[in-house]
Amino acid sequence: MCIRAHGLTKRYGGKTAVDGLSFSVQPGVITGFLGPNGAGKSTTLRMLLGLIRPTQGAITIGGRPIAELEHPARTIGALLDARAVHPQRTAYDHLLAFAHAAGLGKARVDKMLDLAGLSNAATSRPDQFSLGMYQRLGLATALLGDPDVLVLDEPLNGLDPEGIRWMRSLMRSLASKGRTILFSSHLMSEMEITADNLIVIGNGRLIADSSLAEFIKAH
Ligand code: ADP
Ligand code: ADP
Numbered sequence: 001m002c003i004r005a006h007g008l009t010k011r012y013g014g015k016t017a018v019d020g021l022s023f024s025v026q027p028g029v030i031t032g033f034l035g036p037n038g039a040g041k042s043t044t045l046r047m048l049l050g051l052i053r054p055t056q057g058a059i060t061i062g063g064r065p066i067a068e069l070e071h072p073a074r075t076i077g078a079l080l081d082a083r084a085v086h087p088q089r090t091a092y093d094h095l096l097a098f099a100h101a102a103g104l105g106k107a108r109v110d111k112m113l114d115l116a117g118l119s120n121a122a123t124s125r126p127d128q129f130s131l132g133m134y135q136r137l138g139l140a141t142a143l144l145g146d147p148d149v150l151v152l153d154e155p156l157n158g159l160d161p162e163g164i165r166w167m168r169s170l171m172r173s174l175a176s177k178g179r180t181i182l183f184s185s186h187l188m189s190e191m192e193i194t195a196d197n198l199i200v201i202g203n204g205r206l207i208a209d210s211s212l213a214e215f216i217k218a219h
Helices: 041-048 091-101 106-115 131-142 161-176 188-194 212-218
Strands: 003-012 015-025 030-034 056-061 076-079 149-153 180-185 197-202 205-211
Touching: 003 041, 015 041, 015 056, 015 197, 015 205, 030 041, 030 161, 030 188, 041 056, 041 149, 041 180, 076 131, 091 106, 091 131, 106 131, 131 149, 131 161, 149 161, 161 180, 161 188, 180 188, 188 212, 197 212, 205 212
Parallel strands: 030 180, 030 197, 076 149, 149 180
Antiparallel strands: 003 015, 003 056, 197 205
């Protein structure tokens, strides 16, 4: 499924966080969303997920406005602020709550714990987790519904080298299955090792939208 944003704008009071962004994100490849801190990445991703409302502009996923998606949890998965999980709920219970909300059962939870390398931490509470473990739990949550579209905000943040390899290979294997993957980072080095295509923003505006190779050639 293709994500399309057209003229996307978000103002907070007098401050324009996202300013007329238009882009599309293709399935089957990994698209990186690059920009310095404060550029408007999180605000954009939250609008793509329907968590905040654009001041102006339109978004479609697979040709439909997000409000009209039939099975949101099975269409789009999100890894946002990994630390936003309930600190006192075990990893297992956290996943089970999201699974139930999406109409899924325990078998899927076990599968995701295994995929995330968290089977041994299933009964641990996230307040004992490292940031890397939060990221793993966040990705397991995002993938519960086997969504077509995956939106990840700074997913490599806090991961150790082994965790980075794990996250990258998972993103790669999902892309090769035809999923649509959009991940943000403020680091070009993370784009270079992970992304096929790049969307670059600064001050809420589009700076570049091309393949990684073209972007490197031009800069
Ligand atoms: P990034 O994810 O690229 O670091 P953000 O989308 O978080 O950027 O923020 C873009 C701009 O919008 C920043 O100047 C930030 O301070 C501002 N901003 C983000 N969220 C809010 C909010 N809820 N209220 C007011 N300003 C906000
Ligand atoms: P709360 O229970 O405090 O309302 P949230 O529901 O906002 O918290 O988020 C709890 C956790 O679930 C966070 O880690 C967040 O990243 C994750 N999350 C939120 N929305 C989604 C979603 N659509 N798909 C997958 N994970 C999500």
